Amino acid sequence: MTTATAARRGRTPFAQAAAIVAQREIMTKLRSKAFLVSTALFVGAIFVMVLLSSLGPQLFDSTTRVAVTEQTASAIEGVEGYEVEVLGSAQAVREAVESGDVSAGVLQDDGPSGLLVVGDREAPTGVLQLLSVQPELELLDPNAPDPMLTYFIGIAFGIVFFSSAITFGQTIAQSVVEEKQSRIVEIMLATVPARAILAGKVLGNSILAFGQIALIAGVVLLGGAVTGSQLLLDGLGMPIIWFVALFTIGFVMLAALYAAAAALVSRSEDLGSASSPLMMLIMIPYILVIIFNNNPLALQIMSYVPFSAPVAVPMRVYLGTMEWWEPLLSLAILAATTVGAILFAALVYERSLLKTGAMVKWRDALKR
Known part of the structure; x- marks a missing residue:
């Protein structure tokens, strides 16, 4: 029309x-x-x-404080998510863990790993896993969604x-x-x-x-x-x-x-x-x-x-x-x-x- x-x-x-x-x-x-x-x-x-x-990850980011001595500092330093506090002696590390100032401590030890992880009431799982010996990893598709x-x-x-x-x-x-x-x-x-x-x-x-x-x-x-x-x-x-x-x-x-x-x-x-x-x-x-x-x-x-x-x-x-x-x-x-x-x-x-x-x-x- x-x-x-x-x-x-x-x-x-x-x-x-x-x-x-x-x-x-x-x-x-x-x-x-x-x-x-x-x-x-x-x-x-x-x-x-x-x-x-x-x-979100930045706003809610939480770091784990770990007490170490000069001999064990290299095992933790530079690891993302962990704040290292270097103390003068093994006794000072144990006292910091016991008082709650730090979540865990890492000391020298005579065992196979050469390290001793110190916790208060329960095992610091994150630190233990960090220091554990892990096998090599191969990713077949690292860019996969x-x-x-x-x-x-x-x-x-x-x-x-x-x-x-x-x-x-x-x-x-x-x-x-x-x-x-x-x-x-x-x-x-x-x-x-x-x-x-x-x-x-x-x-x-x-x-x-x-x-x-x-x-x-x-x-x-x-x-x-x-x-x-x-x-x-x-x-x-x-x-x-x-x-x-x-x-x-x-x-x-x-x-x-x-x-x-x-x-x-x-x-x-x-x-x-x-x-x-x-x-x-x-x-x-x-x-x-x-x-x-x-x-x-x-x-x-x-x-x-x-x-x-x-x-x-x-x-x-x-x-x-x-x-x-x-x-x-x-x-x-x-x-x-x-x-x-x-x-x-x-x-x-x-x-x-x-x-x-x-x-x-x-x-x-x-x-x-």
Whole structure:
């Protein structure tokens, strides 16, 4: 329909209508103190976590004080985590240990090691292990990612994706139901096409979600710059970029489906049952990525599944198990799926928006 035809019929052109709806969605959120405060707290909590993860070992660093004589000082001096106090005699070392001024003492001895470790009530395990004779060590892959660190990185990506998708998805769904329940949508449809309303809601909330994700990514990289963390600046730089790119497209898909699900119901009380399939589509991949964060085959499969790709692909990029073309292929699959989901959601939304009463089934919504 051309602009002139639309104007003659009293209907706003599609692009203009979608922009108006998107602006309304954005401004409604930005005027909400609850949204602004929750976003600030969430971003602030992430920044604090980044600082603690990098500065934590320094903030909570504890050194072990060890008393030695001049003859045994060389056995401990220069070892990280140990503070050496050189005393004049073996008796002075024993008195320092007994008084609690030091955690342990190291003296000369006639035994095979030539050293004697002195403790008070219990054996100073750390000092004993330090002075024990250990075999030579060969590391086959010294640069391999720490499994525990990989686990927490997977959780971090998953939580950000999950919380943002659920928060803004539910916002879209609640907005659709409120307009349908109050019958405002019937007034809107007199001048605005249904698909323009859907496009505006998806566009407006997507912009808000993208802004929040970009803000989080910026805070993480800022924290890395402040603390000088090579993990955040180098190790997670490219995974974060891919996460933002995949989330941008994936959220549009989820936003459209949430709006379609909300159009199926006429009451807020029924929204949970209508959106539960979408909740499962978000939660199951999120859980699987966390469980199989060290399983290369499972991550490879999930990187090509649209709902899990925004978390699986950054994980594979971080682990270095992905060829250069694989993230592009995952992005293309996600983009194609998003186009199909938008077309599907548009049909459901358009054909269910004016239906009231009991919840409309998905298959019934597709029927003319």
